[in-house]
Amino acid sequence: MKLKKFALIISVLAVSAMSCDSLKDNDSSSLNTTLDETSSDLISSALEAQDYTDNISEDMMESSTASSSSSFRTTSDSEDDVQRRPFRPGARRFFARHHADCADITITNENDTRTVVMDFSNGLCENREGETISGVVTSTHTFGESSMAHSTTFQDFSRNDNTVNGTSSITGENVVFEEVVEEGKKPKIASATLTKTTNVTIDHPATEDVAAYTETIVRSLQEEVDNGTKTVTGTLTVTSTGENSGFTSEITSALVFSPRCSGERPVFVALQGTEVITRGDDTITVDYGSGECDYIITITTADGTEKVVDLSEGYDYYGFIGVRGGLKVRREN
Template identity: 30%
Template sequence: MKNSGKLIMLFTAFTVLIFLYSCNKNEDVSKNKIAITSTDDYLKIADAFSLAAEEEITTDDESLKSASLSSCLTVTIHENENGEFWPRSWTLDYGTENCECFLGNMKRGMIHVNLSDWWRNEGSERQITFEDFYMNDNKMEGVKTILNTGLNDAGNLTFLKKVADAKLTNPDGLVMTWECEKTSEQIEGGETLLFADDVWSVTGSGSGVNLDGNSYTMEITSALIYKNGCFYPLSGTIEIKTDGENSQTINYGEGECDKLITVTTDGVTETVEL
C-alpha cells in the first residue's frame, strides 16, 4: 500500500511537470511567432479601396459613351429606362485575365458604380461594388460609398467616404478585413472645374482584422494631403495599432510628391519606398 501511494504521488508530480512544461513551451512559441502582416499590407488594403482611377473614370460628362478605354478596360454606361440622365450607372470590365494598369497594378473582373446626381451637388452619392474583381491576384470585396456633404464653414467642398464589409483575400487564401470612415475636404482648386489643380485634405480612421487574425486600427493623426497627379499623399501621418504588437507611425513627409515614407516602431525609424 505504501509503495502504491508513492507511485501515485510520483505519477501526479510527473503529470504536473509535463503540464507546466507544455504551458511554458506554448508561451515561448507564442512569443516567438513571426507576424505575417507587414506595414505594406496595412497600407495596401487602404490604397486598394481608394479606387481613385475608377472614381475619375465614372464622371457625369454627357459626352462619355460606352467604350473600350484600353486593352484592359471596357466601360459600359447603363441608360435609364425612363430616359432620365440621373441616376447614372457604369460597369468597368477589366476582363477575365490579369491586365497591367496604372502603377503596374494587375486587374481583372468587374467594378459597378452608381452615382445618384452630379458629384458636386450636395447630397449626391456614389456607390462602388465588386464582381469577381482582383487586384494583383488579391480578391476585393465590399462596398464603398461617397456622399457629398456640401460646403463646410470654410466654404470648402466636403465628402464623407465609407468602406464597409471590405476584405482582401490573397492567393494563399489569407484574408484581411477593412472598415473605414473618412472626410475629404477640397482645400485648393474649388474655384475651377478642372481636376489638375485640386488639393484634398483627408482625415478619419479605419479598423479590421489582419492576416494573423489580430484586430487593428488605423487613424489619420495628421491630415493626409493629396494633390491631383500625385498618387501618394504629399504629407500627413497615420498611426497603426494592432493587438499584441507595438504601434507604428507612418509619415508621408513634408510636401514632396514621391514614394518615400518613414515608419517608426518602438522608437526606431526607417525609410521605406512604396
C-alpha cells in the same frame, strides 16, 4: 498582413496626379539598411489597402460620365490612351470599366441620378492575364449644383476566384466644380467637403502555400478640397481570418496632398501629416513631413526608434506598385 495581389478598381485618399521634384538618382546611395520586418510589413500593408480602396473610388468617379459601354473604355489603339492608362504585368490596378465591352450593361437616368449596372455573369469576360471576371458591379452617380454622390456596390464580383462583396461611396457638400470641363470627362472639383466610406469583404481562395481566408476592409475619410489641395482625416481597419489578424490605421494629424509640386514625376503620398498603424502589440507612427515635395517619411516604433524611409520605389508614374524586398532606410549623417 499583405493583401493578395488582387487589384480592383481607384481615390481616397483620392490623390490626383501631383507633380513634384523627385529624388535624384544618386540619392539612392544614402540608403544602406532595411526597415525591421514588422514595421515594413505594417506600412506596406497599409499602403496596399489604401491604394486598393483608392482604385475603387477612381473607377467610380470615371464611370460617372459613361453613357454607353464604349464610354467606359479608357484604352484604345491610340498610343496616347495606352500611355495614360496602361495595362502592365503585375499591376495592382483593376478597372471594371476596362472590361465593359464584354459585360451586359444597363444604364438608367432619373432626374440627376445615373445608375450603371455592369453584369459580368455571362461568362464572356477575361482579362489580359487570362483571369475570368464574373459578378455584378452597380454604380449610382448624382450631381447637383453644389453637391455630388457616388456609390459602387459589388455583388459576388470575382476575378481569378477572388470574390468581392460590399459598397464604396462618396458624398460631397458645398461642392464647387471647375468651370472648364473637357467633353467626355468627369467634372473636376475645385472645392468641397467630402465624406468617403468603403466597406468591402474579399474572399481569397486557397493556394499551395496559403489556406483560404477572408479580408474585410473598412475605411472612413473626411476630406476638404480647396483648389486641388486635399486635407484628409479618418481611419482604416483591415480584419482577416488568415495567418495575420489585420491592422488599424488612424490619421492623427491631417494628411495634406498638394498639386503645387512641379517636376516630371507625380507624388502620390501625403506631403505632411501623421498616422498611427497598429497590429496587436505592434505600433508605428508614420510622419509624412512638413510639406516637402518628396516620398520621404519618418517611421517611429513603439520603443521610440526613428527611421527615415524613402517610399519612391513603391510608386511609378501611375501610382502605387507595391513594396518589394523591404523598405530602405536612409543612412544617418
